[in-house]
Amino acid sequence: MVGAVIVLIIFFSALGAPILAPYDVNAQNLTMSLQPPSTSHLLGTDVYGRDLLSRLIYGARVSLGIGLSAAFIATTVGVFVGVFAGFLGGWVDWLLMRIVDVLMGFPRLVVMLLAVGFGTPSIWLTLTVLGLLAWMEVARIVRGEVMVIREMLYLKAAQALGLKRSRIIMGYILPNVIGSVIVSTTLLIGTMILVEASLSFLGLGVQPPNASWGTILNQGRVDPVGAWWISAFGGLMIIITVVGFNLLGDGLRDLLDPRSLT
Amino acid sequence: MGHSQLLLSVEDLIIHYQSRKSTLFTKPEIVSAVRGVTFSINSGETLAIVGESGCGKTSIVMSILGFVKPVSGKIKYKGTDIWDVTREELRGIRRKIQPVFQDPHHSLNPRMTVGQAIEDGLWPHQYEDMIEKQNGVLELLRAVRLGKEHLNTYPHQLSGGQKQRVCIARALAPNPELLILDEPLSSQDLSIQATLVNLLLDLKQKKGLTYLFISHDLRIVRSIAQQVAVMRDGILVEVSDRDSIFNNPQHSYTESLLKSSGLL
Numbered sequence A: 001m002v003g004a005v006i007v008l009i010i011f012f013s014a015l016g017a018p019i020l021a022p023y024d025v026n027a028q029n030l031t032m033s034l035q036p037p038s039t040s041h042l043l044g045t046d047v048y049g050r051d052l053l054s055r056l057i058y059g060a061r062v063s064l065g066i067g068l069s070a071a072f073i074a075t076t077v078g079v080f081v082g083v084f085a086g087f088l089g090g091w092v093d094w095l096l097m098r099i100v101d102v103l104m105g106f107p108r109l110v111v112m113l114l115a116v117g118f119g120t121p122s123i124w125l126t127l128t129v130l131g132l133l134a135w136m137e138v139a140r141i142v143r144g145e146v147m148v149i150r151e152m153l154y155l156k157a158a159q160a161l162g163l164k165r166s167r168i169i170m171g172y173i174l175p176n177v178i179g180s181v182i183v184s185t186t187l188l189i190g191t192m193i194l195v196e197a198s199l200s201f202l203g204l205g206v207q208p209p210n211a212s213w214g215t216i217l218n219q220g221r222v223d224p225v226g227a228w229w230i231s232a233f234g235g236l237m238i239i240i241t242v243v244g245f246n247l248l249g250d251g252l253r254d255l256l257d258p259r260s261l262t
Numbered sequence B: 001m002g003h004s005q006l007l008l009s010v011e012d013l014i015i016h017y018q019s020r021k022s023t024l025f026t027k028p029e030i031v032s033a034v035r036g037v038t039f040s041i042n043s044g045e046t047l048a049i050v051g052e053s054g055c056g057k058t059s060i061v062m063s064i065l066g067f068v069k070p071v072s073g074k075i076k077y078k079g080t081d082i083w084d085v086t087r088e089e090l091r092g093i094r095r096k097i098q099p100v101f102q103d104p105h106h107s108l109n110p111r112m113t114v115g116q117a118i119e120d121g122l123w124p125h126q127y128e129d130m131i132e133k134q135n136g137v138l139e140l141l142r143a144v145r146l147g148k149e150h151l152n153t154y155p156h157q158l159s160g161g162q163k164q165r166v167c168i169a170r171a172l173a174p175n176p177e178l179l180i181l182d183e184p185l186s187s188q189d190l191s192i193q194a195t196l197v198n199l200l201l202d203l204k205q206k207k208g209l210t211y212l213f214i215s216h217d218l219r220i221v222r223s224i225a226q227q228v229a230v231m232r233d234g235i236l237v238e239v240s241d242r243d244s245i246f247n248n249p250q251h252s253y254t255e256s257l258l259k260s261s262g263l264l
C-alpha cells in the first residue's frame, strides 16, 4: 500500500503545517529573494524571499482541502442520483441519465472557465464548481451497480418480505455499492487536486497570497527564468499526490472487491 | 383445518421475455417462456412442478412473487388477483408467500449478519421490544436447527447447507402460509439434501404450511409432494396426484422422465 503511505504523509504534513514548516508561509524577506535550494532553505525561495518548502506544506492544506471537499460534494450528489436512477428505473432513470449525458457532453474546462470568469475567483467558487462538475461519473458507476444488485436474489428476497423502499436502499443497496463508491471517490480526489492546480495555474482558482500548489506552479512560470526549483518542486508535489491517491484507489479496489468476501 | 380451501390458483398464465430491445430497424426478439399454465394449490398441500432446465419453472415463480408481469392470465391468492392490487396490498400479500431460491449463495445480503437478515423478516410491530424480537430470531434459527452461535456470522462464513437454512428461517419470519421452494436442494450435497427434506417435512407439519415445490429430481418429489405437475417447454403436460403420476403416468413425457431417473 504505497498509495496509503504517500497519502498519509501528505495528509499529516498538511495537518501539522504550523509545526513542520520551517518558516512563516507569507514572511517576505527580499534580501533572500530567489535563493536556490540550500541548507537554510531546503527547497529554495521565491521572488519575495518566501521559503518554498513552507509554502508547499501550507499549500497542501489548500490543495488537499479543495480536493477532498470537491470529491465529497461530487460523491454525495453522484450516489444520490445513481441510487434513484438505478433503483426506480423507468422514466426517472431515463430523465436523470439524459441530464448526465448532457452535462458530460460539456467540455469541463470551458464550463469551469466560464463559471469562474463570471464570478470572482475564490476557493469557495472553485470548490463548488469542481464538485458540481464531477458527480456524473459517480452517478453512472453507482447506477450500474444498483441495476446489478436489483436483479440479485437477495434483493428479491427482501422485496418478498414486503420491506419498505427506504429499508431496501439503506440496508441492501447502499452497503453493497459503498465499496466502489470509496474507490471512485479516492480516484476523484486526485483528479480534483489536478484540476484545482490547473485552474490556479491559470490564475482563476485560489488567489495569491494564499498558497496552493497551483498558485506556486503559476509563480514558477511568472518568475524570472532560472528559478527552476519553484515549478519543479511544485509540480513534483502535485504528481506525487495524484499518483498516491490513484494507487490508494487501486489498492482499495482490490481490498474491497466483493468477490473476496463471498 | 380447512384442508380443501383453495390457496393459490394460476389460470392460463403466459409469460414472455424480450431478449433484445427493439430499435428502429429490428423487432424485439420474444422468448415465450410460459405458454398457458393452469394449476391450483389447496391449503396444507404440497404441489411439485417438475421439468427440465429452461422449461419455465422459475418464470412461474417470479410471476407469483410479483416480479415478472405476465402477458396474460391470472394469479390469485385466496381469490385476490396479485397483479391487480395496490402496492400496499401487494406488500401484505407478499409476506404470506415466501420464496426459497435455488442458489443460497446469492440469496443472502453479503453485508448483513444472519441475525439481521432474519430480523428484517419480522415486522417491527410484531414484537414488543428488542429482547422479544431477538428471541423471535433465535426461535427461527432453532426451527431450522441452527444456533445462537450463528446469530452474528456473515453469509460467507457459512456452508451452502447452512446458508439454505438461514434462507428458510428468513422465509418463515413473516409467518407465511405458502412457501415457494424453487429447487432449494439442487445446489446441495446428497447428505444435506436428505436432512433438508426432513426439515421441510417437519416444518410443514408443525406450522401447517403449504408448499409449491419446484424440482427436477423425481425421487425428492416422490418423498415430499401430494400433487405433481409435469412441465415441458412452457406448458404443463400432466397434472395429477403423486400416486397416479408415479404408478400410472398418462403422458409419454412423464414416462420418459420416470425412466431416465430409474423409477419406471
Ligand SMILES: Nc1ncnc2c1ncn2[C@@H]1O[C@H](COP(=O)(O)OP(=O)(O)OP(=O)(O)O)[C@@H](O)[C@H]1O
Pocket: B017, B018, B019, B031, B032, B033, B051, B052, B053, B054, B055, B056, B057, B058, B059, B060
Ligand atoms: N430475464 C430473462 N430474460 C430473457 N429470457 C429469460 C429470462 N429469464 C428466463 N428466460 C428464458 O425463459 C426460459 C425459461 O426460463 P426459467 O428460468 O423459467 O426456466 P427453469 O425451468 O426455471 O430452468 P432451471 O431449471 O434451469 O432453473 C429459458 O429459455 C430462459 O432462457
Ligand SMILES: [Mg+2]
Pocket: B057, B058, B059, B182
Ligand atoms: Mg429455475
